[in-house]
Amino acid sequence: MLSPYVLHSKISIPYYWQAGNFLGRFFAGLSKGILLASICPKCQLKSLPPRQICIHCSLESDALIEVQNAGRLRTFTHLNLDSAQKYRCKDECTFYSNLSSPVWGIVQFDTCDTGLVHFINPGAIKKLSVGTRMKAVFKPVSERVGTILDIHYFDLDP
Numbered sequence: 001m002l003s004p005y006v007l008h009s010k011i012s013i014p015y016y017w018q019a020g021n022f023l024g025r026f027f028a029g030l031s032k033g034i035l036l037a038s039i040c041p042k043c044q045l046k047s048l049p050p051r052q053i054c055i056h057c058s059l060e061s062d063a064l065i066e067v068q069n070a071g072r073l074r075t076f077t078h079l080n081l082d083s084a085q086k087y088r089c090k091d092e093c094t095f096y097s098n099l100s101s102p103v104w105g106i107v108q109f110d111t112c113d114t115g116l117v118h119f120i121n122p123g124a125i126k127k128l129s130v131g132t133r134m135k136a137v138f139k140p141v142s143e144r145v146g147t148i149l150d151i152h153y154f155d156l157d158p
């Protein structure tokens with residue numbers, strides 16, 4: 001019996017993702033350098049990234065409030081890209097190639113109850129610890145497109 005011939009290739013499927021009114025407002029805020037958090041009408045939980053449904057009460061919120069750009073690092077990790085590239089495909093690593101050694105962390109803004117996962121300035125890694133003061137560094141206005149990546153990364157907040 002003959003083995004079936006298998007052709008290995010990749011296909012590209014362009015698509016659009018509808019962010020919706022709630023997250024759409026959040027992303028529009030980021031494009032202006034504004035951080036918006038949701039606030040639960042019952043328990044007052046403030047979430048950033050915003051959540052339309054409260055994780056405690058399951059109540060729906062339509063309220064977004066502006067948050068000051070100041071918070072604390074809750075946790076972080078670091079990727080040695082040289083070793084990772086041996087095991088990952090080039091397409092996946094292309095995104096990270098702008099950062100020589102990517103660092104990710106969770107930053108909780110001062111007035112919020114939840115944290116945001118994002119890149120951390122890799123140049124700051126030796127000064128990072130849980131609780132380090134952090135601030136979002138936005139891309140230049142001309143490069144913002146209304147996504148979470150309008151925040152270039154988080155950096156030390158002196």
Ligand SMILES: [Zn+2]
Pocket residue numbers: 040041042043044045054055056057058059
């Ligand atoms: Zn709630």
